[in-house]
Amino acid sequence: MSGAEAGHGLDRRTLLAAGGVLAAAGATGVASARVLPAAMVPLVGPGYRPVDADERGMWQQMARVEEEIAGSNLVVQDPALAKYMQGLIAKVGGPAAKDFRIYLVRIPDFNAVMFPTGFAVIFTGLLLRMRNEAQLTGVIAHEAAHFLRKHQIRQWRDTRTKTDLFAILAMGAGVAGGAAGINTGDLTQLGQFGTILSLLRYNRVLEAEADAMGVRLLAEAGYDPRAMAETWEQLIAEEKLSAKYRRKRRRRDISLFGTHPSPESRMADLRVSAAEVTRPGVFYDARRASYLAAIEKLRPTILDDQIKLNDPGASQYIVNTLAQDGWNGLLRFHEGEIYRLRNRVGDDIRAAQGYAAAVRYADAPADAWRWHGIMLSKAGRREEARAALTRYLAMAPNAPDAAFVRQMLVS
């Protein structure tokens, strides 16, 4: 598929690989300066509708895709959170602010994609990794820029394989129309979603444009434009740690030249662009509190979704990154969970320590008490185990495993 030539949206792998605009251009001697934020003017106005036949055809297809996505049971039903994100895209959406739609889907991976008709799909794994509103808004601004710069149709018109793309799109719509997805467990290959997402890859120049414009939109909305580079930095570090755990190099798939598309260079560009649009002396509020309030209900679930994937490198990085804003019972509990699932020699002790630390916080989840009790029980500390499990049952009397825990208490 021709899409393999480019990075797309904000998939955590492809966005890293897509960073090589300058590096690649530099290597071939082709002059290609950083895209300047100031040059990034919107190409669409409010209520934009396509005029040309090819673009209109694309919009028709995409209307079907959006219908499928909107009705998917992977979409998180949380009206308050949906409203919150809608508010964010309204802030950084430029002239199309009122035209965007956002769908949050329950997939534990870092991904966000803007569709050509102005609706975005954001994965819960992305929300998990954002430390504050500025970071999330930065990602949304990047996605909004794809729409505002008409990247989808430009990419299609630009490519030699336009007919292929239309064929693929038709196929994508067909898949979205209800054929059964085959899951391989690879979250980037998710049934319908995977097929659709793979249609939406942008080349490196377009990604660089989205970065530059995103930074500008972010700054204009009153956020610290450096938040975007910070997000990238977190991603790169997470990838590295995850790979190191499994004793391999960081993934570098989807690199066009296979030489040096370095995410670092993309990050460096973002930093320079951010500096350019930063207003000196201005205090930027990252709006962490409002972000945490918005995802409060969802956070334990999406953290759990990540930890249970048993990717300890990535999970530890995420927990530690979130803990930079302060440890709490939830994070300590999941620190224990990472060790329990990793399950190497000695990890049972580390897990037990994690749970013991977690229950010292007032906000420790009921599950922290449960696992604390189970670990104490395995260590032969029966009285303490009994106390912890009793506490668990008091906190969660209707827990689905209450029958089992009660039996543990009597035996």
Add this chain to the structure above:
Amino acid sequence: MKSVRGLSAALAVLMLLPGCSSVGGGGFGISNYTLIRAKETSVGNGSLRVTPPREWNRQRGQLFVDIREVEDWTQNGPLLDGISFVTGLKGGSTLVRQTRRDDRQVPKFRSNMTAPEVTAMLESLFRVRLGTVDFRTLGLAPRPFLGQPGFQFDYEHLDSDEVWRRGRAVGATVDGRLYLILIDAARAHYYDATLSDFEAITASARKVR
């Protein structure tokens, strides 16, 4: 493990195209299934025998994926329903083959695992290998199995093909090895349609060595 049903199904399709002959399948044709008669039969590595109340289809194990302690059966195809057997998994082993380099791994079984740890291991198997995005425990209760103190685990999960599935696992650790029978089927219709078979099979299970 049937939970790699996607992979099995994909491979099954691939097998049909080039007309590969099957090895150890049913007869001369191309088959990933063998018929299981409604009489006592040995499953997995042979250490467990069960008696199904009607005929079932045994799925051929996938090379490089399935281990010999695990066997999968299905009635209507692996995307719709299935019963899996774990027959004496040793401590330090995993329910499926995986390489050390896989980012996301199914946790190893340990002989001293409690039921909540075994069920958490199953949950990760679904999430890691099946692309399960939502997994809910419906119940965990004591239940004897193979004459030993064991557990019954009820759960449901939403997979990335957007289908809700429901399952029940009944298991016990015997002499440090995990024995378990698991039903996993589409929550709409197929779970209910297969549960009585599962219960009969579980009740009939006996360890032979």
